[in-house]
Amino acid sequence: MLTQLTSFQNIGLESERIIVEVGIHNGEAKMHIVGLGDTAVQESKRRVWLALRSSGYHIATCKVTTVNLAPADIRKSGPRYDLPIALGIMHSNGILEVPDRRLKEMAFLGELALDGSLRHVSGVLSAAIACRAHGIRTLVVPAVNAPEAALIPGITVVGAENLRDLVAILHREKEPEVVIPPAATPQVQAADTVDFADIRGQQHAKRALEIAAAGGHNVLLSGAPGAGKTLLARAFRGILPPLSKEESIEVTQIYSVANRLPNNEPLIHARPFRLVHHTASGVSIVGGGQVPRPGEISLAHRGVLFLDEIAEFPPQVLEVLRQPMEDRTITITRANGSVTFPADFIMVAAMNPAKYGSGSAQRIHRRISQPLLDRIDLTIDVQPVPIEDLQKAPAENTDSTAAILARVIAARQRQAERFDGLRLCTNKEMNVKQIDALCPLDAASQQLLKTAVDRLGLSARAYHRTIKVARTIADLSGADAIACAHIAEALQYRQSIER
Numbered sequence: 307m308l309t310q311l312t313s314f315q316n317i318g319l320e321s322e323r324i325i326v327e328v329g330i331h332n333g334e335a336k337m338h339i340v341g342l343g344d345t346a347v348q349e350s351k352r353r354v355w356l357a358l359r360s361s362g363y364h365i366a367t368c369k370v371t372t373v374n375l376a377p378a379d380i381r382k383s384g385p386r387y388d389l390p391i392a393l394g395i396m397h398s399n400g401i402l403e404v405p406d407r408r409l410k411e412m413a414f415l416g417e418l419a420l421d422g423s424l425r426h427v428s429g430v431l432s433a434a435i436a437c438r439a440h441g442i443r444t445l446v447v448p449a450v451n452a453p454e455a456a457l458i459p460g461i462t463v464v465g466a467e468n469l470r471d472l473v474a475i476l477h478r479e480k481e482p483e484v485v486i487p488p489a490a491t492p493q494v495q496a497a498d499t500v501d502f503a504d505i506r507g508q509q510h511a512k513r514a515l516e517i518a519a520a521g522g523h524n525v526l527l528s529g530a531p532g533a534g535k536t537l538l539a540r541a542f543r544g545i546l547p548p549l550s551k552e553e554s555i556e557v558t559q560i561y562s563v564a565n566r567l568p569n570n571e572p573l574i575h576a577r578p579f580r581l582v583h584h585t586a587s588g589v590s591i592v593g594g595g596q597v598p599r600p601g602e603i604s605l606a607h608r609g610v611l612f613l614d615e616i617a618e619f620p621p622q623v624l625e626v627l628r629q630p631m632e633d634r635t636i637t638i639t640r641a642n643g644s645v646t647f648p649a650d651f652i653m654v655a656a657m658n659p660a661k662y663g664s665g666s667a668q669r670i671h672r673r674i675s676q677p678l679l680d681r682i683d684l685t686i687d688v689q690p691v692p693i694e695d696l697q698k699a700p701a702e703n704t705d706s707t708a709a710i711l712a713r714v715i716a717a718r719q720r721q722a723e724r725f726d727g728l729r730l731c732t733n734k735e736m737n738v739k740q741i742d743a744l745c746p747l748d749a750a751s752q753q754l755l756k757t758a759v760d761r762l763g764l765s766a767r768a769y770h771r772t773i774k775v776a777r778t779i780a781d782l783s784g785a786d787a788i789a790c791a792h793i794a795e796a797l798q799y800r801q802s803i804e805r
């Protein structure tokens with residue numbers, strides 16, 4: 307008897323179809339798993355036997371069971387094949403009575419606990435997308451994963467609590483529970499978000515953060531301890547526009563593959579805000595591992611990567627950020643191929659230059675290279691707010707997070723109209739050709755930029771990035787063309803520690 311069941315393996319964010327073949331023949335009771343499986347796959351044998359036994363299914367002991375995971379050149383990892391292996395064994399032994407034709411229309415994923423219950427597995431959203439692409443009608447997953455899979459329309463999702471329940475469903479003795487896809491609820495404010503209305507003074511910093519949010523530009527907050535850098539960074543997440551449905555699914559897919567989906571949250575609604583500590587390893591920041599997993603820069607996709615105390619990060623870790631900041635993706639190369647994860651984030655960095663003493667510019671330079679500084683579009687000097695201002699009631703005209711967010715959304719709308727048909731969302735994504743086409747400069751602006759390049763010694767990259775920031779400033783003020791004042795303001799943020 308030979309049974310074939312479909313399952314999926316994650317490779318990066320993609321899922322490849324895997325055929326789980328189970329064959330039995332007479333001989334000494336034994337089970338072999340072949341087809342490039344890792345340790346977790348090999349350990350399936352014990353989990354599956356015990357789960358079958360504790361679910362009350364007794365397999366004849368005079369048989370050799372061979373499980374083949376095909377194609378053989380794809381590395382199989384994790385406990386996700388427990389379920390198809392168990393069902394394949396039951397089918398080969400005549401315990402599961404489902405016609406082959408029906409099995410062919412289904413795909414299976416799930417880890418088995420020793421008592422036969424089904425446990426959460428990673429990457430179910432990617433598997434659901436692949437399922438639809440392969441024209442497979444039904445995806446069978448652990449009940450906890452079912453809402454996540456149901457995000458993808460066009461396939462039927464069956465969630466099961468345990469093996470016995472699933473067999474009853476497959477035997478049509480029991481109706482599967484209806485799986486409701488998670489609704490796209492409005493963005494909920496994270497508990498630690500700060501409202502801009504509660505931050506006294508800091509007009510200059512608030513303005514720069516508004517520009518950063520509107521155009522997707524990178525920011526460095528520089529200032530003394532207690533000046534409010536962390537406070538401003540936390541407030542920043544509140545002025546980013548809500549994720550669209552497509553963006554939500556994209557972000558959820560990354561968290562699903564990384565096995566980092568929060569409990570009871572099958573769809574991520576809020577823009578990611580990843581605070582990375584300088585002691586974090588390079589792999590945890592950029593991603594990697596035997597079976598490549600996304601790192602912090604991919605978990606920050608479509609959101610914020612917050613590097614507090616950036617000058618404390620090992621220079622080699624900061625260096626590897628350069629390429630993804632340019633490409634907005636990260637490619638991890640392994641002996642058996644490479645995978646690419648999205649990594650489109652706004653970098654918010656904070657540092658205290660005084661900590662590095664006099665002549666600090668040089669010392670900081672030694673830690674943060676010029677190419678990385680080039681990629682920081684807005685450097686904000688955060689001065690401590692005088693005690694009198696902290697004690698006073700907030701000024702009447704202090705903008706709330708909601709008011710700033712409304713302006714950011716309007717500016718992004720203007721960008722979307724300009725980029726119609728170009729597959730760009732924000733100004734930061736423009737390449738040189740698009741800058742030339744979409745950001746014409748008048749003579750005065752060109753002259754001003756030329757002077758600035760000469761005086762500040764800006765690189766070609768910094769030159770183009772300054773124009774993009776100026777474009778965002780123009781968008782915030784509703785201007786169709788970039789004016790000299792927009793360039794002047796953009797240049798103001800490209801300063802201090804660069805020289």
Ligand SMILES: Nc1ncnc2c1ncn2[C@@H]1O[C@H](COP(=O)(O)OP(=O)(O)OP(=O)(O)O)[C@@H](O)[C@H]1O
Nearest residue numbers: 504505506530531532533534535536537538658691
């Ligand atoms: N402008 C402000 N309005 C209201 N409170 C402020 C302001 N600036 C600072 N504070 C207060 O000071 C505290 C410290 O600010 P924060 O943690 O942001 O400082 P920091 O610049 O990140 O310091 P460090 O360099 O030590 O990390 C805040 O939690 C807040 O209570």
Ligand SMILES: [Mg+2]
Nearest residue numbers: 535536614656
């Ligand atoms: Mg801080």
